[in-house]
Amino acid sequence: MDTLTLLLAAALASAIMTTTMYVLHRASPREASLLDWFWAGVFFLATNCVGVVATFYRVPFWVAPAIGNALYIAGHGALLAGVRRHLGRQPGWALLLVVSVLVFAAHWLTFVHASITYRLMLFYPIIMALNLGVVLLLWRAPANDMKPAYWPLALIELFFFAQLLLRALFIVFNAQTTLTFLGSQFMQTSGSLALLVFLSVATMGCALIVIRHQELALRRASRTDHLTGWLNRHALQDIAHREFNRRGRGNHSLAFVIFDIDHFKSINDTHGHAVGDTAIRHVTTLAAGTLRGYDARFRIGGEEFVVLITDADQERLIAMGERLREHIEGSALNTNGTSLSTTVSVGIALRGTTDRHWEDVLRRADEALYRSKKNGRNRVSYSHEDGESENGSADAVPMIA
Numbered sequence: 001m002d003t004l005t006l007l008l009a010a011a012l013a014s015a016i017m018t019t020t021m022y023v024l025h026r027a028s029p030r031e032a033s034l035l036d037w038f039w040a041g042v043f044f045l046a047t048n049c050v051g052v053v054a055t056f057y058r059v060p061f062w063v064a065p066a067i068g069n070a071l072y073i074a075g076h077g078a079l080l081a082g083v084r085r086h087l088g089r090q091p092g093w094a095l096l097l098v099v100s101v102l103v104f105a106a107h108w109l110t111f112v113h114a115s116i117t118y119r120l121m122l123f124y125p126i127i128m129a130l131n132l133g134v135v136l137l138l139w140r141a142p143a144n145d146m147k148p149a150y151w152p153l154a155l156i157e158l159f160f161f162a163q164l165l166l167r168a169l170f171i172v173f174n175a176q177t178t179l180t181f182l183g184s185q186f187m188q189t190s191g192s193l194a195l196l197v198f199l200s201v202a203t204m205g206c207a208l209i210v211i212r213h214q215e216l217a218l219r220r221a222s223r224t225d226h227l228t229g230w231l232n233r234h235a236l237q238d239i240a241h242r243e244f245n246r247r248g249r250g251n252h253s254l255a256f257v258i259f260d261i262d263h264f265k266s267i268n269d270t271h272g273h274a275v276g277d278t279a280i281r282h283v284t285t286l287a288a289g290t291l292r293g294y295d296a297r298f299r300i301g302g303e304e305f306v307v308l309i310t311d312a313d314q315e316r317l318i319a320m321g322e323r324l325r326e327h328i329e330g331s332a333l334n335t336n337g338t339s340l341s342t343t344v345s346v347g348i349a350l351r352g353t354t355d356r357h358w359e360d361v362l363r364r365a366d367e368a369l370y371r372s373k374k375n376g377r378n379r380v381s382y383s384h385e386d387g388e389s390e391n392g393s394a395d396a397v398p399m400i401a
């Protein structure tokens with residue numbers, strides 16, 4: 001392909017990047033990285049347009065190469081800015097602006113002005129640093145479900161870095177090569193071809209990151225209870241099934257702590273549904289304070305909650321249930337000038353030899369909870385495998401004041 005065709009193809013690829021990022025941003029305005037990547041497309045499009053125009057007309061030095069190079073570096077920088085924003089960091093647009101202006105101004109340094117070789121040797125390291133910045137950020141991003149979506153962008157940035165390195169070495173070891181703007185067919189063709197591939201894959205890579213991010217957010221939302229932020233019943237089925245199959249029987253097996261707010265209906269009836277919602281949030285916040293960060297918590301009904309424990313024995317489970325019950329009993333909710341005391345009844349079951357399914361364990365925990373309710377509420381009951389439950393403690397009658 002001749003240089004002009006490649007420049008036009010790269011301009012087209014930049015236009016596709018710009019349009020794709022813009023359309024995706026319209027569809028998902030909360031994905032702010034798309035705007036950074038949209039600007040990356042705009043800068044690459046502009047720099048390619050400058051290149052196309054420069055092949056036909058004699059353009060002033062401040063347009064090509066000065067503005068062309070500054071835009072080219074800004075394009076790579078905007079990609080990095082989007083990745084930084086995606087990872088929750090400051091995008092760094094102010095620094096990018098300073099770098100681009102300095103690149104523009106550097107064209108008037110005598111040696112840079114005089115030789116394209118010096119220009120390339122000065123600007124290549126900047127672009128390579130930006131490429132490497134993207135690779136390192138994505139490489140060091142926390143290992144989670146997003147990771148596979150980072151590979152295409154990381155790899156294409158690495159590819160661009162590598163080809164720039166090769167071209168820099170080519171220049172160094174072919175010192176006799178006299179380059180002029182668009183003057184070396186090899187340099188120009190390989191550069192435009194690399195940019196064409198880079199833009200095409202980077203567009204896909206950025207889109208993939210956003211699509212995966214959205215998909216995970218949707219999945220999270222479909223598994224989360226919006227009132228409390230705890231997981232919902234749908235998530236319980238997945239997680240409990242997985243943990244049940246993964247762990248054997250024994251002291252460090254799977255257990256359920258199930259608890260239910262006592263006389264909750266009367267809170268709703270007396271104070272209204274909104275206060276009822278506040279009471280639910282109050283209880284889950286208190287409960288979370290007594291649990292460890294990795295205990296999976298679920299809201300499985302209106303005022304019914306489950307905690308999945310994977311490494312406890314009977315003694316610790318009962319102590320934990322008691323701690324939870326006492327903490328909630330002892331922390332009144334102050335709302336609308338009223339002090340509202342809430343209590344919970346708790347049922348606990350640890351996986352036993354006869355449990356064939358996680359639902360068998362949950363059913364026993366539920367039966368234990370039922371016993372707590374029947375025996376006066378505000379108490380903890382533990383389910384033994386033979387079906388008998390023992391009460392942990394507490395006879396206090398719950399109070400709604």
Ligand SMILES: Nc1nc2c(ncn2[C@@H]2O[C@H](COP(=O)(O)OP(=O)(O)OP(=O)(O)O)[C@@H](O)[C@H]2O)c(=O)[nH]1
Pocket residue numbers: 227260261262263264265266268272273274275276277280301302303373377
């Ligand atoms: N505010 C509010 N109320 C809810 C929500 N979900 C369910 N409820 C109410 O929770 C109440 C549950 O009442 P019951 O099942 O009779 O339980 P209870 O009054 O706590 O009685 P015990 O469990 O036997 O102590 C019902 O009035 C439901 O309408 C919710 O998201 N918000």
